Amino acid sequence: MRNDPLSHGLWEKTAPPAPATRPLEGAARSDVAIVGGGYTGLSAALHLAEAGISATLLEAEDVGFGGSGRNVGLVNAGMWVMPDDLPAILGAKHGERLLTLLGDAPSVVFDLAERHGIDCEAVRAGTLHCAVGQAGVRQLEERTRQWAARGAPVRLLDAEETAARIGSRAYAAALLDARAGTIQPLAYARGLASAAIRAGASLHTASRVVRAEADGAGWRLHTDKGSLTAATVIVATNAYTKTPWAELREELVHLPYFNFATPPLSAALRAKILPGLQGAWDTKQILTSFRWDRTGRLVFGSVGALNGTGLAVHRAWAQRAIGRIFPELKGTGFEAGWYGQIGMTNDHLPRFHRLADNVIGFSGYNGRGIGPGTVFGQTLAKFVTGGIAEADLPLPVTEVAAQSFRSAREGFYRFGAEAAHLARTLV
Numbered sequence: 001m002r003n004d005p006l007s008h009g010l011w012e013k014t015a016p017p018a019p020a021t022r023p024l025e026g027a028a029r030s031d032v033a034i035v036g037g038g039y040t041g042l043s044a045a046l047h048l049a050e051a052g053i054s055a056t057l058l059e060a061e062d063v064g065f066g067g068s069g070r071n072v073g074l075v076n077a078g079m080w081v082m083p084d085d086l087p088a089i090l091g092a093k094h095g096e097r098l099l100t101l102l103g104d105a106p107s108v109v110f111d112l113a114e115r116h117g118i119d120c121e122a123v124r125a126g127t128l129h130c131a132v133g134q135a136g137v138r139q140l141e142e143r144t145r146q147w148a149a150r151g152a153p154v155r156l157l158d159a160e161e162t163a164a165r166i167g168s169r170a171y172a173a174a175l176l177d178a179r180a181g182t183i184q185p186l187a188y189a190r191g192l193a194s195a196a197i198r199a200g201a202s203l204h205t206a207s208r209v210v211r212a213e214a215d216g217a218g219w220r221l222h223t224d225k226g227s228l229t230a231a232t233v234i235v236a237t238n239a240y241t242k243t244p245w246a247e248l249r250e251e252l253v254h255l256p257y258f259n260f261a262t263p264p265l266s267a268a269l270r271a272k273i274l275p276g277l278q279g280a281w282d283t284k285q286i287l288t289s290f291r292w293d294r295t296g297r298l299v300f301g302s303v304g305a306l307n308g309t310g311l312a313v314h315r316a317w318a319q320r321a322i323g324r325i326f327p328e329l330k331g332t333g334f335e336a337g338w339y340g341q342i343g344m345t346n347d348h349l350p351r352f353h354r355l356a357d358n359v360i361g362f363s364g365y366n367g368r369g370i371g372p373g374t375v376f377g378q379t380l381a382k383f384v385t386g387g388i389a390e391a392d393l394p395l396p397v398t399e400v401a402a403q404s405f406r407s408a409r410e411g412f413y414r415f416g417a418e419a420a421h422l423a424r425t426l427v
């Protein structure tokens with residue numbers, strides 16, 4: 001996208017084309033203005049249009065330019081935070097509501113893809129969270145216990161079953177979550193965009209909102225070439241935010257994450273590695289993730305930015321690490337590499353904000369955004385149309401709070417991951 005092979009990599013090569021869109025020009029009017037064309041904004045646009053509300057989405061670059069076109073494609077249920085911790089942090093009302101909403105989120109994603117005929121390589125075979133060492137096993141035992149107590153279809157696999165399902169003896173156990181699965185992330189974003197347009201929403205790309213001014217009870221948003229007046233504004237810019245609501249950036253610490261994709265591998269390897277097509281990641285702090293794409297490329301990722309020295313360091317690490325987990329892949333090269341920024345909040349939970357009168361949005365998905373972005377977009381549409389009240393939202397309304405030492409922590413993530421990967425490549 002924008003001629004950068006390291007921005008969307010494999011996903012851009014294999015996604016169906018985006019729907020034709022144009023920049024906003026002249027003065028436009030809409031009931032709702034949506035800023036940001038990732039899952040949150042696109043899902044809001046689709047659900048508003050389906051409810052008969054005029055919705056216009058403005059995207060600074062292209063559909064899926066942010067996290068939505070760059071991620072691993074793991075459609076997870078829930079957050080990183082342990083299930084029981086959500087009610088403890090948010091209070092019972094919001095905590096339980098959020099758990100239910102996010103636990104069901106993969107269903108919403110897979111159902112939407114099916115209902116709108118979105119060709120996004122959807123595989124609903126579950127995910128495998130893989131335990132590294134005994135500390136990893138204990139962590140997954142507790143996570144399994146907490147989800148199972150809530151009736152979720154989760155199971156902790158022993159070392160033998162884990163080895164058979166992963167195709168590697170690198171892990172001591174794995175949590176199989178049957179609710180989850182994988183998608184081709186950019187294809188899903190583009191498919192949501194097409195569905196939103198078919199439902200009657202307007203979408204403008206290359207239309208960065210650079211200024212916002214109050215207009216009666218509503219707002220007028222300005223781009224380079226046009227303006228959009230709307231009663232309500234949804235800000236859905238997350239980790240890629242660069243809007244007049246500049247405080248949103250201060251709330252998020254950027255954690256870079258990269259992926260490399262092998263060339264299509266043989267049928268024999270595909271039958272051995274992840275034969276059930278689950279998406280997988282491990283319990284390490286600097287974690288590793290892997291999954292198949294439709295044509296048998298293994299997508300292998302971890303924390304780090306593919307720029308500066310990071311590109312060579314992380315590529316060398318990925319080549320060693322893939323061979324350690326799957327010895328038969330030693331020496332297999334990569335045909336694509338790309339990375340993006342994950343927006344982390346200080347408690348690893350998302351936020352709902354009222355940024356000004358009639359300006360609302362969710363933010364801070366902490367690397368879990370496919371399900372959450374989709375259901376939060378749907379929730380915003382229901383909220384705007386009066387289908388739910390503020391008191392019924394899955395999160396309390398909070399003020400935007402800047403994180404202290406944000407730049408230092410971003411440097412720590414970036415260079416810490418680089419140092420760790422360099423060290424592991426050298427041993």
Ligand SMILES: Cc1cc2nc3c(=O)[nH]c(=O)nc-3n(C[C@H](O)[C@H](O)[C@H](O)COP(=O)(O)OP(=O)(O)OC[C@H]3O[C@@H](n4cnc5c(N)ncnc54)[C@H](O)[C@@H]3O)c2cc1C
Pocket residue numbers: 035036037038039040041042058059060061062063064065066067068069070071072073074075076207208209210236237238239240241242243244256257258339340341342365366367368369370371373
């Ligand atoms: C490398 C990586 C791996 C990840 N892996 C996973 C995963 O496996 N599973 C998972 O669930 N989640 C994952 N995530 C997280 C997930 O991708 C995000 O949480 C999700 O895509 C956020 O969607 P969004 O719509 O809220 O924001 P985004 O998709 O980031 O979209 C925001 C958009 O706002 C636009 N924008 C910004 N400012 C303006 C402006 N002024 N005017 C107009 N437009 C503007 C940006 O250009 C951008 O396109 C990952 C993220 C990354 C980066």
